Amino acid sequence: DLVLPRSAWGAAPPGGWAADGSCYGTSTPERVTIHHTAEVWHSAGNPVEVLQSVQDYHMNHHNWCDIGYHFLVSADGRIWQGAADETWKGTHV
DSSP states (O other): OOEEOGGGTTOOOOOOOOTTSSSSOBOOOOSOOOOOOSSOOOTTSOHHHHHHHHHHHHHHTSOOSSOSOSEEEOTTSOEEEOSSOTTBOOTTO
């Protein structure tokens, strides 16, 4: 798979829905924003643990309804699905 699904990293379900039934509101993407985490992705580390940690931080410390990124790239080059719905606005843009 080009993009590994949320099930591959054991993502928690999103919560805290907006009035329109989305997580952050929806949009039709027109641009791509590349954003980085503050987390260090060591090549020997387990990307699943990092993804779960980022989601936990976003949901439980920022009170966001899901992980704030649409996709994440681990140090080994794999692409992981972040937010549960690609039409949701990212929290970082």
